[in-house]
Amino acid sequence: MSLPVHVTALVLLAALxxxxxxxxxxASTNKLLDTVTLSLAAALICVLLLPALPLPxxxxxxxxxxxxxxxxxxxxxxxxxxxxxxxxxxxPLMRGTAPLLVALTGVFLLDDRxxxxxxxxxxxxxxxxxxxxxxxxxTVSSTATLIALANAVIIAGYSLIDGNGTRASGNAASYxxxxxxLDALPIALVAAAIHRDLVWKYAVQRWIxxxxxxxxxLGAYGIVLWAMTVAPIAAVVxxxxxxVIFAAVIGATLLKEQMGRxxxxxxxxxxxxxxxxxx
Numbered sequence: 001m002s003l004p005v006h007v008t009a010l011v012l013l014a015a016l017x018x019x020x021x022x023x024x025x026x027a028s029t030n031k032l033l034d035t036v037t038l039s040l041a042a043a044l045i046c047v048l049l050l051p052a053l054p055l056p057x058x059x060x061x062x063x064x065x066x067x068x069x070x071x072x073x074x075x076x077x078x079x080x081x082x083x084x085x086x087x088x089x090x091x092p093l094m095r096g097t098a099p100l101l102v103a104l105t106g107v108f109l110l111d112d113r114x115x116x117x118x119x120x121x122x123x124x125x126x127x128x129x130x131x132x133x134x135x136x137x138x139t140v141s142s143t144a145t146l147i148a149l150a151n152a153v154i155i156a157g158y159s160l161i162d163g164n165g166t167r168a169s170g171n172a173a174s175y176x177x178x179x180x181x182l183d184a185l186p187i188a189l190v191a192a193a194i195h196r197d198l199v200w201k202y203a204v205q206r207w208i209x210x211x212x213x214x215x216x217x218l219g220a221y222g223i224v225l226w227a228m229t230v231a232p233i234a235a236v237v238x239x240x241x242x243x244v245i246f247a248a249v250i251g252a253t254l255l256k257e258q259m260g261r262x263x264x265x266x267x268x269x270x271x272x273x274x275x276x277x278x279x
Contacts, residue, residue, distance in 0.1 A: 010226075
């Protein structure tokens with residue numbers, strides 16, 4: 001079994017959108033408040049879409065509850081990772097480790113069967129993402145590294161949960177909408193507890209880029225959830241994490257972060273991994 005061409009193309013589009021909204025957060029003056037505003041914008045879009053969507057199947061509700069807990073932890077940890085480290089350091093660690101964790105855990109928890117080509121693709125993509133970070137000599141914050149690795153575990157957890165939840169929901173778009181709606185309130189409450197009256201003032205100032213980012217994160221995750229209903233979860237997660245290549249380019253061109261030869265070599269490995277997923 002290989003990933004169909006249309007699934008591959010759409011997940012790569014999701015990867016680009018994912019890298020774009022992460023860059024919006026990284027470029028902001030307050031990572032937590034930007035993340036909160038972005039999540040609220042995505043939730044508002046979902047509320048507007050609800051009349052056109054059915055309720056998710058009752059079997060998916062426990063998955064939704066578990067997913068919301070992990071997504072709140074994800075957004076908070078993401079903001080912390082970007083507060084302590086560069087996009088080009090934290091993002092690859094988070095996104096490159098998660099596919100390996102999903103693939104290895106999925107062997108025991110999922111009915112998905114991965115072909116030899118998919119295993120090779122997951123390995124190549126993860127190696128291409130992680131190698132530039134691990135091999136390129138530079139001084140980085142150990143705190144940022146630990147936070148990014150912790151977030152990788154969270155990403156793997158919600159990927160497995162949402163893959164199963166979406167399959168049980170009967171409608172990927174509906175499941176995705178309810179995730180974003182249910183995520184928004186606890187994230188906003190945490191931010192309000194930390195920053196008090198700054199949340200609304202910041203949201204008014206940043207509503208344009210954060211609405212764009214909210215649309216990106218909603219579209220990216222909606223595509224990924226749909227792909228998980230037609231393809232193995234581990235393969236979809238690995239392909240989504242090619243967003244790291246897009247993030248590296250964005251970081252180098254727009255955020256003026258360094259991009260050396262190791263990142264070019266990593267990009268080649270990722271391209272080989274994408275090809276292997278099609279075998």
